[in-house]
Amino acid sequence: MSRETSPIVGRLDWTVTPYTDLLREVNSSTIVGAGAASVLVLGAIAGVVLLTWKRWWAPLYRDWLTSADAKKIGIMYIALGLVMLARGIIEGFVMRAHQASALGTLAQPESGLVAPDHFAQLFSTHGTIMIFFVAMPLLIGLINFVLPQQLGARDMAFPVLNQISLGLTAVGAALVMISLLIGKFGTGGWTMYPPYTGIDFSPGEGVDYWLWAILISGVGSTLTGMNFAVTIFKERAPGMHFMRMPLFCWTSLCVAIMLIYAMPALTVSSGMLVLDRYLDFHFFTNDAGGNMMNYANIFWMFGHPEVYILILPAFGVFSEISSTFSGKRLYGYTSLVIASMSIAVISFTVWLHHFFTMGQSAGVNIAFGIATMIIGVPTGVKIYDWMATMWRGRVRITTPIVYLTGFFLLFVIGGLSGIILANPSIDYQVHNSTFLVAHFHNVIIPGVLYGMLAGIHYWFPKAFGYRLDETWGRRTAFLFVGGFVFTFLPLYVLGLMGMPRRSPTFQNPDFLPFMYIAAFGAVLMLCALAALIWTFWTSYRNRLSLAVPGGDPWNGATLEWSTPAPVPEWTFPRIPHVVARDDWGEAKRGEDPWKAPERYDDIEMPANTAHGLLIAGAAFAFAFAMVWHVWWLAILSFLALPGLLILRGMMVIEPRVISAAEVEEADRRFRHQVANLTPVTRADEETELNRGVPDVSEFAG
Amino acid sequence: MNEANLYPGLNLGGGHGDAHDQAENTVFGFWVFLMSDLIIFGILFASYASYRDPIGLAGGPGPRDLFDIESVAIQTAFLLVGGVAYGGVSLAVKYETGRAKVIAWLLLCAALGAGFLFFEVKDFITQAGKGGVPQASGWLSSYWALVGLHGIHVLSGIVWILAMIAQIIKRGMDDTVKVRLSMLGVFWHFLDLVWVGIFSFVFLVPLA
Numbered sequence: 001m002s003r004e005t006s007p008i009v010g011r012l013d014w015t016v017t018p019y020t021d022l023l024r025e026v027n028s029s030t031i032v033g034a035g036a037a038s039v040l041v042l043g044a045i046a047g048v049v050l051l052t053w054k055r056w057w058a059p060l061y062r063d064w065l066t067s068a069d070a071k072k073i074g075i076m077y078i079a080l081g082l083v084m085l086a087r088g089i090i091e092g093f094v095m096r097a098h099q100a101s102a103l104g105t106l107a108q109p110e111s112g113l114v115a116p117d118h119f120a121q122l123f124s125t126h127g128t129i130m131i132f133f134v135a136m137p138l139l140i141g142l143i144n145f146v147l148p149q150q151l152g153a154r155d156m157a158f159p160v161l162n163q164i165s166l167g168l169t170a171v172g173a174a175l176v177m178i179s180l181l182i183g184k185f186g187t188g189g190w191t192m193y194p195p196y197t198g199i200d201f202s203p204g205e206g207v208d209y210w211l212w213a214i215l216i217s218g219v220g221s222t223l224t225g226m227n228f229a230v231t232i233f234k235e236r237a238p239g240m241h242f243m244r245m246p247l248f249c250w251t252s253l254c255v256a257i258m259l260i261y262a263m264p265a266l267t268v269s270s271g272m273l274v275l276d277r278y279l280d281f282h283f284f285t286n287d288a289g290g291n292m293m294n295y296a297n298i299f300w301m302f303g304h305p306e307v308y309i310l311i312l313p314a315f316g317v318f319s320e321i322s323s324t325f326s327g328k329r330l331y332g333y334t335s336l337v338i339a340s341m342s343i344a345v346i347s348f349t350v351w352l353h354h355f356f357t358m359g360q361s362a363g364v365n366i367a368f369g370i371a372t373m374i375i376g377v378p379t380g381v382k383i384y385d386w387m388a389t390m391w392r393g394r395v396r397i398t399t400p401i402v403y404l405t406g407f408f409l410l411f412v413i414g415g416l417s418g419i420i421l422a423n424p425s426i427d428y429q430v431h432n433s434t435f436l437v438a439h440f441h442n443v444i445i446p447g448v449l450y451g452m453l454a455g456i457h458y459w460f461p462k463a464f465g466y467r468l469d470e471t472w473g474r475r476t477a478f479l480f481v482g483g484f485v486f487t488f489l490p491l492y493v494l495g496l497m498g499m500p501r502r503s504p505t506f507q508n509p510d511f512l513p514f515m516y517i518a519a520f521g522a523v524l525m526l527c528a529l530a531a532l533i534w535t536f537w538t539s540y541r542n543r544l545s546l547a548v549p550g551g552d553p554w555n556g557a558t559l560e561w562s563t564p565a566p567v568p569e570w571t572f573p574r575i576p577h578v579v580a581r582d583d584w585g586e587a588k589r590g591e592d593p594w595k596a597p598e599r600y601d602d603i604e605m606p607a608n609t610a611h612g613l614l615i616a617g618a619a620f621a622f623a624f625a626m627v628w629h630v631w632w633l634a635i636l637s638f639l640a641l642p643g644l645l646i647l648r649g650m651m652v653i654e655p656r657v658i659s660a661a662e663v664e665e666a667d668r669r670f671r672h673q674v675a676n677l678t679p680v681t682r683a684d685e686e687t688e689l690n691r692g693v694p695d696v697s698e699f700a701g
Numbered sequence: 702m703n704e705a706n707l708y709p710g711l712n713l714g715g716g717h718g719d720a721h722d723q724a725e726n727t728v729f730g731f732w733v734f735l736m737s738d739l740i741i742f743g744i745l746f747a748s749y750a751s752y753r754d755p756i757g758l759a760g761g762p763g764p765r766d767l768f769d770i771e772s773v774a775i776q777t778a779f780l781l782v783g784g785v786a787y788g789g790v791s792l793a794v795k796y797e798t799g800r801a802k803v804i805a806w807l808l809l810c811a812a813l814g815a816g817f818l819f820f821e822v823k824d825f826i827t828q829a830g831k832g833g834v835p836q837a838s839g840w841l842s843s844y845w846a847l848v849g850l851h852g853i854h855v856l857s858g859i860v861w862i863l864a865m866i867a868q869i870i871k872r873g874m875d876d877t878v879k880v881r882l883s884m885l886g887v888f889w890h891f892l893d894l895v896w897v898g899i900f901s902f903v904f905l906v907p908l909a
Contacts, residue, residue, distance in 0.1 A: 650871055
């Protein structure tokens with residue numbers, strides 16, 4: 001960088017925004033850049049105005065930002081994930097639109113909507129956002145919301161730590177967002193391979209944005225994994241043996257274990273790149289004994305388990321919904337547990353297939369190729385189990401089932417193309433082509449995205465007290481399925497025709513028809529996003545007719561359906577004694593499942609605290625200062641972190657006690673209400689008759 | 702009254718009532734965290750090994766030019782005796798022999814840790830003087846990162862010890878403080894464990 005570093009504002013000055021680029025030169029690329037920055041600014045202003053106008057600042061702070069309730073933290077995670085999803089999908093659309101207009105000629109090789117550098121920023125932020133700030137918040141949020149309820153626990157093992165994890169994840173997302181307005185993002189893809197991302201070739205702030213976003217949110221994810229693991233090991237309700245846990249809890253346990261053991265690798269590879277960039281270390285440089293291959297190695301030690309961190313919660317969701325919406329017991333529970341655990345373990349032994357072409361020996365490649373094919377086996381077991389669960393069940397084609405069906409059809413294609421890529425000699429032919437892009441979208445969209453959306457649809461009533469609109473839910477699901485098919489299946493063909501990934505332009509006119517099909521698919525994806533937003537909005541407007549105060553709208557079998565909807569902050573008036581797998585289903589076979597507990601006790605809940613918010617604030621200031629080399633702020637905010645921890649350590653923090661009388665009053669009102677609501681049969685599940693009290697005589701699962 | 706061991710390591714024991722049960726979750730969680738931390742060190746150890754070849758050394762100064770095994774031995778003594786001293790803290794907490802003894806043992810731990818850091822930093826400065834700066838080669842980068850990270854851990858351990866002393870003075874030996882002292886113990890011994898690895902693989906193996 002030729003710019004001077006000021007002692008006060010570091011490298012910040014007035015020329016860092018995309019508006020400067022627009023003033024310098026007006027073309028489609030700078031207009032898109034300035035437009036995106038404007039959306040961010042206007043969105044922020046609109047948010048502030050809305051909060052002020054509705055007087056929501058105080059409730060937002062009191063009920064949400066300072067809450068240590070895992071359910072609320074989960075909902076905030078999901079909200080964060082959905083906001084970032086909107087940006088990710090729009091970026092995907094811009095990239096498809098760009099490539100559809102990017103046919104160059106030999107005389108003029110560059111063409112298209114955005115400049116090559118801008119395109120590189122797009123695919124880098126798109127990947128970073130979709131993995132770290134959409135998929136991760138969605139799955140961590142869903143687990144936060146569901147796991148304690150399914151285990152019969154009141155909360156996570158470490159509620160305040162949970163709040164800090166959320167804060168750190170949000171800091172990462174905020175850094176990626178603010179890079180739209182202030183400065184640029186890195187251009188090295190979501191993996192940011194050196195030496196290209198080293199200081200010699202990427203001197204600007206872009207890679208630093210990525211590094212600090214990843215490091216800080218990565219610490220948050222590690223702590224989350226620890227929290228999940230301790231919750232599952234130590235906070236299960238009495239009688240909730242491991243083999244009685246719902247399958248979603250099992251996949252959460254796998255996720256926890258993988259977060260604990262995989263995230264440190266990402267921390268190390270990013271930390272080393274930070275040292276290279278800031279202090280001239282030589283881990284990954286071309287000269288002085290650096291070895292850039294080590295980066296790929298360490299990164300993918302994290303990166304491959306990460307893939308299964310993303311997919312396993314979705315597998316947990318599919319296990320729950322296939323059983324519930326078929327009215328059948330989950331087929332092959334034990335095999336699903338073993339398969340999940342096998343995936344978690346084997347996922348640590350396949351990372352090398354991400355760089356078969358790096359130049360190691362053929363023997364090493366073959367070993368990892370075989371391991372990669374082996375991991376397909378437990379995944380296949382699971383798919384058969386879900387299909388067997390639905391076989392001869394009374395399947396209701398609700399929104400989650402549409403997602404599940406889309407998953408069955410598409411995920412299998414993605415899995416098969418993965419097995420193809422697992423063969424090193426084939427991988428040599430198609431690596432770095434859009435074939436690969438098609439493959440990983442083919443597993444991540446039908447797997448993670450459909451799974452998370454199905455889960456949100458399934459548990460939404462538990463969080464807010466009303467169902468989501470089924471008609472619009474199904475439309476959204478169909479649009480996501482169609483959007484995927486049109487956008488990504490053509491990329492398989494393009495990859496086989498020789499189209500490299502991340503390429504801002506191409507000169508072969510034969511590619512063009514497929515580019516148009518893919519661009520059409522991207523339009524469908526945009527429509528799906530709009531339909532998703534509309535689903536939430538229309539359901540909110542019709543919340544009275546969709547309300548399910550009985551709390552069990554789908555005739556479920558697991559503990560979370562035994563409580564009211566929306567679920568009270570203490571979840572259970574008394575910690576349940578679990579007697580069977582699918583304990584709530586077992587209760588439905590007995591006398592009166594909604595029998596009140598014999599007595600009520602005072603309940604201790606973690607007190608609200610701004611600790612997580614303060615930590616997040618300090619972490620954001622630190623990261624932003626490091627990106628822009630504002631050293632005084634970096635030092636101050638870094639010292640604030642241990643300072644905050646030490647200060648809180650000195651304080652004696654009393655839990656908030658909810659009196660037995662209050663719990664009893666609320667619980668009796670709920671049970672009274674349930675007794676007065678008309679039970680609904682499955683046939684009427686989607687109608688207004690569904691008030692959350694199912695016809696227990698129908699329960700067979 | 703739960704007399705069973707609820708987590709690996711020295712338990713507070715049933716005599717401590719609630720604190721013993723609280724420690725189950727918290728100290729177990731801290732063990733999990735340390736397993737994660739251990740992966741970080743593990744990868745840095747592997748990196749150190751991979752850079753310890755002529756390419757990684759890149760013509761810069763090597764182990765024989767830089768390492769002073771006597772100083773490393775002194776550091777080892779400081780750190781391991783510091784580990785033993787924490788045994789004093791744990792026993793004083795468990796058998797409730799008084800606040801003053803706990804603080805005295807903690808101060809001894811902090812002093813021994815500071816002694817370790819003094820010699821470590823002195824070594825770093827000497828090495829830098831001989832051209833052994835982390836900017837000199839890939840191997841030196843990995844050496845500084847690994848040993849430096851351990852040093853930062855020791856420093857945070859000392860800060861944590863001082864914070865705990867402040868808490869004992871301000872709050873007294875309440876349940877939370879006892880649980881935190883149990884966690885700190887696990888952390889402090891963990892530093893010894895990592896150091897044994899560093900002493901063996903970073904210093905002894907290249908000099909052998």
